Amino acid sequence: MQKQYLTSAQVMSRYSISEMTLFRWQKSEKLGFPKPMVVNRRKFFKVDDLTAWERERARVSA
Template sequence: MTRYLAATQVQERFQISRSTLYRWQVCQTVAFPRPVKIGHRILWREADLTAFDEKLATSGTT
């Protein structure tokens, strides 16, 4: 089963502010995973965030 995270959970996971989260979404060089809309909620797939985490670990940048 796919697990989804809300914006506040994503912020906690990456220790970033809400404005940084939105900035990462629009910045193409960051290549942050795109959220999905389920009902009225905007969520991120945990698997996509894990892949992004791994990419950060190998590149060493945020």
């Protein structure tokens, strides 16, 4: 099974956030946003990591 990745632009679209918000989420240790893989200065986020983060956020806020 091949792992799926999203670009920064796709992540911003997924959460309806700006580039600055994505930057802040990545810098916030408290938020625990998944770390991207960087290739040629482009960031790629694992879909599995994002899904796990969403579930954790939903569990914490419930």
